[in-house]
Amino acid sequence: MSMLKDPEMKEIVDGFCEESNDLCQQLEDILDEYEENPGKIALLEQFGQIIDRIMGAAKSIDAEKTGNFCELGKIVSYKASQTDDMKLLEIVTAVLFDTLDILNSLLENIEKSGEEKVEGINLETFANRLKWLEEKFSHVERASVSIDENEPKNKQESIDQLLADLGL
């Protein structure tokens, strides 16, 4: 059974929604501030750091769609924080506002019914918009909080192999 539907996990899932709602408010404040100060691209990095926190917790409670959605938002915002293409940044801001709306709806439905759905919006289509934006930043390497982005992401197995190679 998915954690989202597991009665034993309800307290944790509700807590996740409450906590994530607070973080979404912070994300909205960041975007509002960015709209008023379009040159302040460090705000977009801050956006990425906060949505990354929702992502980690979402994936940990089986809210896979929400987690993947946050991951795309994180990549786009991190990459956007390293460009000075103001036209593209305008699009990014608009899409990140929409991302937030969808994230809020996802959280609301998780809290209500334990289901990751959004009324009237095709999530896949919207995710494709985020992916399209991500591709626009293909020349930008860093997409996360990592020290050096010039490398592929790794799952636990390959991380374990690396740790073994490093003597752990």
Next chain:
Amino acid sequence: MAFDPKQKILVVDDMSTMRKIIKNMLVKMGCTNITEAEDGKPAWEKIQEAYASGTPFDFVLSDWNMPGMTGLDLLKNVRADERFKKLPFLMITAEGEQSNVVTAVKAGVSNFIVKPFNQATLQGKIEKIFK
């Protein structure tokens, strides 16, 4: 030294959801002495206070990306202090980049776990640290 569920554990994560999930997993593993901290800074204070009061932590599980003091900075503080040079430290992250792993290993991390993870993975990591 083998892992003993009675050992004193510190769980550090800014998301209370994550702290609850990890605590649940640890409780299912039989752990009873679990303390939580919501950021690296209070965690560092708790580590020092616990040592000063004669009941030091035996093990730290910390998230990497936290808004105040990051897990990496907490680890660096811990390893820079002679008293905690050998304190087992498991880093938790949503990131899976090799450079993060290398940086954490250089800073003296005991092991590294990528979110999302289940109880079996966590238990395996802990057993590996204490074997």
